[in-house]
Amino acid sequence: MSLDNRCGHTEVQNEQKCCDSSLPEQNHSYANMLKVLDACAEKLGVCWDDYVPLRYPERELTVSIPVEMDDGHVKVFTGYRVQHSSVRGPCKGGLRYSSDVDLDEVRTLAALMTWKCAVVNIPYGGAKGGVQCDPTKLSSQELMRITRRYTAMILPLIGPEKDIPAPDVNTNAQIMGWIMDTYSAFKGFTVPGVVTGKPVEIGGSLGREDATGRGVLFTINQIALKKGIDLNKASFAVQGFGKVGEAIARLLYQEGYRVVAISDISGGIYKEDGLDILDLSNYVKKNPSHLIEGYKAEGISSLANQELLTLGVDILVPSARENQITEDNAGDIKAKIIVEAANGPTTPEADQILNEKGITVVPDILSNAGGVVVSYLEWVQNIQCLMWDEKKVNSFLQEIMERSFQEVWEFHEQNKVPMREAAYMLALDRTIKARKIRGNFP
Ligand code: GLU
Numbered sequence: 001m002s003l004d005n006r007c008g009h010t011e012v013q014n015e016q017k018c019c020d021s022s023l024p025e026q027n028h029s030y031a032n033m034l035k036v037l038d039a040c041a042e043k044l045g046v047c048w049d050d051y052v053p054l055r056y057p058e059r060e061l062t063v064s065i066p067v068e069m070d071d072g073h074v075k076v077f078t079g080y081r082v083q084h085s086s087v088r089g090p091c092k093g094g095l096r097y098s099s100d101v102d103l104d105e106v107r108t109l110a111a112l113m114t115w116k117c118a119v120v121n122i123p124y125g126g127a128k129g130g131v132q133c134d135p136t137k138l139s140s141q142e143l144m145r146i147t148r149r150y151t152a153m154i155l156p157l158i159g160p161e162k163d164i165p166a167p168d169v170n171t172n173a174q175i176m177g178w179i180m181d182t183y184s185a186f187k188g189f190t191v192p193g194v195v196t197g198k199p200v201e202i203g204g205s206l207g208r209e210d211a212t213g214r215g216v217l218f219t220i221n222q223i224a225l226k227k228g229i230d231l232n233k234a235s236f237a238v239q240g241f242g243k244v245g246e247a248i249a250r251l252l253y254q255e256g257y258r259v260v261a262i263s264d265i266s267g268g269i270y271k272e273d274g275l276d277i278l279d280l281s282n283y284v285k286k287n288p289s290h291l292i293e294g295y296k297a298e299g300i301s302s303l304a305n306q307e308l309l310t311l312g313v314d315i316l317v318p319s320a321r322e323n324q325i326t327e328d329n330a331g332d333i334k335a336k337i338i339v340e341a342a343n344g345p346t347t348p349e350a351d352q353i354l355n356e357k358g359i360t361v362v363p364d365i366l367s368n369a370g371g372v373v374v375s376y377l378e379w380v381q382n383i384q385c386l387m388w389d390e391k392k393v394n395s396f397l398q399e400i401m402e403r404s405f406q407e408v409w410e411f412h413e414q415n416k417v418p419m420r421e422a423a424y425m426l427a428l429d430r431t432i433k434a435r436k437i438r439g440n441f442p
Helices: 010-019 028-044 048-055 103-119 140-154 173-187 211-227 243-254 277-286 305-309 348-356 370-384 390-415 419-438
Strands: 059-068 074-085 091-098 125-132 163-167 235-239 258-264 267-270 301-303 315-318 337-339 360-362
Touching: 028 048, 028 103, 028 348, 028 419, 048 419, 059 103, 059 140, 074 091, 074 103, 074 140, 074 163, 091 103, 091 173, 091 370, 103 125, 103 370, 103 419, 125 140, 125 163, 140 173, 163 173, 163 370, 211 243, 211 315, 211 337, 211 360, 211 370, 211 390, 235 243, 235 305, 243 258, 243 277, 258 277, 258 305, 267 305, 348 360, 360 419, 370 390, 390 419
Parallel strands: 091 125, 091 163, 235 258, 235 315, 315 337, 337 360
Antiparallel strands: 059 074, 074 125, 258 267, 267 301
16 A cells, blocks of 8 residues: 555645655755655555654754854855754754755754654654864864854754754864853853763763764674674774774774774775774874874775775674765675664665665664764753763663664564664654654644
């Protein structure tokens, strides 16, 4: 049965689906997300009327950010905040700084946050923000002024009960600190819960910095158990060596596992019997470009980013940006398992090829949820004025990640669908149920 037929409004819906040029589905990456979502809604057998509101972001804001640069001239940057859904709770999601940020990307990532928070069953909806800028060309003072003005511009939208930003690509704890300070200055009192991923000195949570990486590690442990892989004998390739990739590689290394390849935008390195990740991390920290370029160690060879993706490793962990595994390279991928640490690293076309090849893909909305889970724990501490030790935070994180993995795995086995579909279907089911309970207003 098709979605369009189910509620008896076939004609109107078809017209609405195809002809409204204001629909987000006209755009590329949001359209890809909708394709996956529509297919999952159809498999779930939900009524179109219950589902259709979730295809649209609830609220979108584009702002201009005039900033005085260090040389005295004024430059205007563009920023976005998209709230995809507040059905299950306040909107939640990161803020990224990058030259290629646009509304379509932010909108797609906002929707992914809705599904991510629903998969791990934390009481949040989804949001995302972005500022179009190249942080490598900005001084720290310029970054601060952009952040403060952006915060002022999106101020009516954010707040601990409304929408809570967090770090994402090219943003960090210091930037979250500026957001918290700017918001608090406008309110006239300190509001730690407006943002997560803050420095611990001002209400950040212990364990937040490594949370995404640690969550990926818990996910790897779970999938290895299910697939009968001995991690002590397994090989790993990690694409990306930023906040997330570095933490994953380091945590894997500290477990005694063999990370044979790492890459970032400057290129990649390979060592058959395993890289010394602590040594590499120290090098990158000290390197002014914060890249792996120029790293030298015994027995390493260099490799291109594309080569890393197609290495014959047991577990491939894409931890960089979206659309890295595409129909052009998916056919050459030899890893047994892909654990997605980045958001949206696999295109839908590539996903299909990987499924046909029998490669297990643990989807982003499950495997990289550790960041937002510890964001949730930070927010819970903030609004109750609590301070937990790291052991407590990590054990909550482990509990939530393992429970969520188990739920997605069971759904995948029972319904004989790939893990990505299982995760989306679970998330959709939870969100649609919440919507139905709340009802339509007015
Ligand atoms: N940016 C992270 C993500 O994409 C964390 C979001 C958050 O903590 O709100 O999941």
